[in-house]
Amino acid sequence: MSMRQRPLSSALHRLLFGGGTLLLCSPLLALAADNAPQDAATAASSTPASPENASADKAKLLGNVTVTAQSRSQEMQSVPIPLQIITAKQVQTLAATDISKMDIFVPGLVVSADQPTQPSYELRGIGGSGFGAGTESAVGVYVDGVYAARTGGALLAFNDIARIEVLKGPQGTLFGRNSAGGAISIITNEPSDKFEATGTLRYGNYGERYGNALVNIPLNQDMALRVSVLDNQSDGWVKDAASGKHYGGNDDWGTRAVYRWNITPDTRVLLAWDHEQLKQAPHPAFGLIPPSSYMQLPAPLNSMTIPPYPANPATYLDPLHSPLYNDAVGAAETRRFDGATLTVDHTFSWGSFTSTTAWRNFDTFNLGDYDGTNNYNIYLDTANIEHNNSWYQEFKLSGNTDLIDWVTGTSFYLEKSHQTSQVDVNTNSVTTLILNNFASQVGWPLVDGLIPTMPQLASLLGDPWSEQVRNSQTITSYATYGDVIWHLSDKLNLTTGVRFTLDQKQYSWFIPPRYAPQLDATLAALPPSGNPIFDSLVLPEFEQNLIFTPETAGPIGVLTQKRDNWRNVSPRVVLDYHFTPNVMAYGSVTRGYQAGGFNFQQVGGTYAPEHVTNYEGGVKTVFPDQHLLFNVTGYYYTYDNLQGLSLQPAPAGTNGVPEYVISTSDQHAHGLEVELQWIPFDNLQLGLNGAYIDSTYTHYISTDNKNLSGQPTGTPSFSGAANLSYTVPDVFNGSLVYNAAYGFRGKTRCNADSGFQGTCQVSPNFPVGTSQQSVDMRLDWNAPGDHWGVGIFVSNLLDKRYVTGVDNTAAPLGSAYANITPPRTWGVELRAKL
Template identity: 40%
Template sequence: MPTIHRRLQRRQTLLPHALCLAIGALAAQQAGAQATEPAESADKAKLEAVVVSGQGRVQQLQSVPIPIQVLGAEQLKKSGAANLGDIAATVPGLAMDATQATQPSLSLRGIGTLDFGIGTDSPVGMYVDGVYAGKTGGALLNFNDVKRIEVLKGPQGTLFGRNSAGGAISIVTNEPEFERKGSALLRLGERGQRDVQLLVNEPLNADLALRATLVSQRSDGFTQDAGTGQHFGGDHSWGLRASLLWQGESARAVLSLEQETLKQNARPAIGLVPLQSGVPPFPADPTSYANPLSTPWRNDVADQVESRNYQGATLRLSWPLGGWLAGAELQSLTAWRHFNSRNRQDNDGTANPALYLATTNREGNTSWQQEFRLSGKNSLVDWMAGLSFYREQARQGADVDSSTTALDTLSGNVLGLPLFSTVNGLIDAVGIPGLNLREQAWHEQMDNRGAFRAVAVYGDLIWTLAPATRLTTGLRLTQDRKTFSWSNPLRSAPGLDAQLAALDGAGFFPGLVAAGALSEEQAAQLQGAMAGNVLIATSGASTAPVERRQRWHDASPRLVLDHRLSPDLMVYGSWSKGYQAGGFNSLQVNSVYEPEHVRNIELGAKGRWADAGLSYAASLFQYRFDNLQTLQLVPNAGGGIPAYQVTISDQQARGADLDLRWQPARSWQLFATVQWLDQTYRQGQSSLGHALDGQPAGAPKVQASAGFEHGWAMTGGLASLRLQWSHQSATRCSEESYVQGLCLQGNGWRVGGSRQRLDGRLAWESADARWGLALVGRNLLDRRDIQRVWYEATPLGAAYATLARPRSLALEARVSY
């Protein structure tokens, strides 16, 4: 009879300072046992092995000397997770803001970037079946037939085709099987949640098998615009995936095609300034901000939307070799990806015309990846070599929309002179009828184009020095070539220009100069202020693109030594270097990022006590990240609109991870993962120009996740209860954290506080596992965390917040054959 109690996927994390004592105690316990390669006995086999492929080979997790946390298909299904943003809290060390699916940000062990532009890569590599997913509009897709997720911590450049300076997230999907099967899942929940998953797997003949899946995510949203009644924070997406497997006598091929469409309301901007009309006090007093968790809010961007249309194709080939390479295997990976996305949103958090500010991010991206891997194994060495070619064509448009009414507020706050009201007053004094320079639309934009190419040669060799000792050596050689352009035309304001033309025809400004009301310099300044850019790159405005070409090279090594103290206990130490290619700030003309480097040292242990059903992994790590370049919203020293600029710092961290998995009985399993991290600035300056040396770099000190699953027989089937609790300590705030809105203490609310989450699942399935019912709960404690405060509109006197999702409950029905 199949059992519902499937083993939890092994998670890789690290142990605090007691690690050395623990290793010593375990070594003493195993004294007298011969240190040889582990062999599965009948007793030990009851502790299920978890298989991973993160090192480019299929291996048991317990034999891989890398901190890896694995989430399997069963775990993902039981959590009700739709994408990586839903499971980040259960992976200590992984932080992801998935508030905007087309502009996500993620970090691992505190290493990440907030840059949403196309000019840079992420230090955390994201891969789907080995295909690099990037970091912009196509990075965060919904799970579709996922087999497992492997989170590899620390630099992994010698194992993947693209850079992974801070770690890698490898998503592995299911391949077709030569067995007829299918399934359907329907989940109905609060706030209009309607999730559908369909699967069909069919063998077409002895050599061909087809697998097709459909996923659909729908929900109405968790918050409501007080003015329009429209719901925000919901989901509206669907995806198709089809794979064809050909299995020959000496070769195999898998062709996968995928499509995803997303179209939903943009993320809501919860205004912190309660005033909805008139001009609020300036500068705004943060102590007077309304509580975003309870205050009614209004947005006024009529055509707000977040949308994406994504297509992909992947061909994976593998065949064994003969001759002098007998026993080796050659693999080829060919992939094509394309998407278009649009994200238009409110950026002042109000429906006040005097504060109106909206942005639109438009992206189009096409990428090609070709990778060859050659691998083999003999009694001396297990080796793997790779050659990767990557090419990307990207375009991005950043639009900022406002009005002369809002810019009147801006000039009044910053200069003490409301520009358009002042000119209106002069027009009235002169007696020109029918003109009003306020209430006119104002548009600025930045258009970028990028052509990126990367070539890498990498290899990884696992040497057997003794029956119980192995040495891993790896090296990556990388060349990146990037071409990037900026086009920042002058502002567009047709209604305003028509009225300015009428003033010119009436000789308005020359008349004021002749009458002595204005000097020639003052008249020129007024005319220039109304005709020039105010919101984007005012110093670099140009209709002709400004283009830069850059080339970077790097060599990144990896060295690991592991030793088995007993068949059930392995210890290891590693040193690795990570490389992050340079890039460009898409919102600052002619701004270039230089390459970044990280060096990581790790000491760890992996083991199990098979008879007790216990497995564990622990490690200590320390890294140094040099020349970390982050896109930050930098306040304008003159009080004007803040600008996204590159800030540079060196950071360092030390930390520990611990991962435990225990199955004391067939019907019980318990699990826990913990990360402790102390991340600080070695040197650097804040956006305000102050030294950050020695200050915390923002990452919380403790992240943990723990839970259990228990099963029992009930009414001819199997019932189960699963609970999982996640905890994150408060953000370690620095001066920069407050500037970026990651820390703030309000009246009865806080940004950057500790976070708790409890997820649960109560389920029953038939004895033959053909069908089942479940109640799925996420965030059962209904913790309403404030993700961040945003300050783009502070010169207007406005600010807004974004919120995490509240509690959700859903009923799930599943049937399979």
């Protein structure tokens, strides 16, 4: 649908102020993932669009400002914002099933997805590992312009996507919700007027079995239906040494259906349905405590063997070369996701109107081992159980004149979520906690003396014990925004934009008494001991909450509720100057915001809203004759109250375990990003991306009371990626294509809290927080017209393995575990297209 250019009324001139940013999508960058050499040559030498057409398209480039399928075609180097495009071809080349499988090839992006229902996103060092009710990420994930409610429903398998746009820096003016640190915009394909049917099958090591299929059916000249399905299965790359259970596998199935109806030449309706079902083992927890170090307790607990307390990092096992022992009862990670989106757009003589209505629902369950052993005497598992339902409504208007391109809109967001944080132990591990607490206070000799005088302890063993925190949250968010690109001259543009936001949250906490019915029956029948030490020091510990206690979490058995609201104005100003049609320089100042909230494991706990100010400048260049693109961006930001999830130690003198709580910090950073794409000749395409950042705390007191002000935040200084694609034509009446990709991420910059958080070196026996690299390669043969093809691919070719972190949740039990990266994977692929 096209728009006729007419002058705006004076009323609209007064109403619409804002800045039109957005997507850089270079044809050369797209070509770096395209295997058709004739297209590469054509695009590299194409002339820029006329100024009139370019200006008409600028305000419609952003994913959530797009109103027609045609407006997804982006002007080369025309938008003053740093952005990396991931094309559908690149996703296929890397055999990536979600964005976490390729984040190392996007410098500055980190997607941690050991637990896909609890992922974390980070851009330019900003993100946070929050999950569930009460936590939100500073990097917003959007699917066709609709915010993905919570991280629990954000990391979905790729299903018929057109491209992914990774926008760096605050994107609040147009994207809005929770994009203070950046935005990841996933754009899917819409039904077309041409019949299409495609399918892909993959088979690889570790039992990998993957398939997807797509059919696009034009129903008549005004209607079309597009349906896609995928199924991703694998056995897993590690087995439990005792039980033989597989971990690290996939069991993910999804479908997507989109219906398009052109009601009139100027009115279009899109109705999309998404469904996903995930069911797999939880993340493997590799224990670090050697079983040979376990010691046997004296009578009457001589049936118990426990690790020495406190744990000695000098004796830790190397998790990269040690067996897996996990014994969590009911261990699983599951998710059911459903979503529907209705889009209606209409073209008027003066512009376009778009209405987007979206509903999202997901249920997740994630229960895994947190002691890293199969020792019943230190048993500890945790579960995160979520239910989330959200509605989103947005109305947008957009248009253009010779003077300005504009977009304005208003949105409403409603979310209702429920979360249960559960910790499961047993009376053996409770006994271990109590004895270790005694040991930490008065030493083992007293414990050795106590045990023989307390035979009643032996009668309390062998029973399960569970504690919970139950949270509910209702979020209501209203926003209105305006965005205008002012064409001050043929070469100079000024972008001004602003978003007004009102966030309202209502939150509740409920901590029930610990659940241990078998133990309670034993306690009820327990005869008087006559032992004052047992009666006054030990027995009360078995009769009350041990983990979520009034001292650490809040009142037991009492429903507590709070509500609050936050208002914000997020402006953006950008000035860009085109020295030539192929050389542009720009500078911008942008504010970002994320609402405050509530600490989900601490009754009544609140945290302040985030605010970021980002200063940025860059140059974008294209040299058509040389088939070369070169961009460079420099930035500096200050961040107040960045929200993150940190492990907090249990208070001294208690028998509890550390808890993950939301903490806030102030940070600042400066950085530089470089992008180079080059096509030296038709069949060879090269790419290089690099990022440097220096990120430090300006003010932060850690959860264990360390002052980290002036210290690094942990973000690596350097990251980079390189890619190569070479096509050999006329091979068996088709083409042979070789692709290689290299990704690098520098070592973690450690601070005084890194050891307890497990992100840096904790033991001399293995490295943590080292630099990482990955090499992926692929060789394809494509038939003419890409009607069918075969390929072989390998991920992590060099089989580089890394310890990504150590979890100290079970430290009071004398244990700890590590997370490690998967090994090399490879596979073969068959593709067909009608």
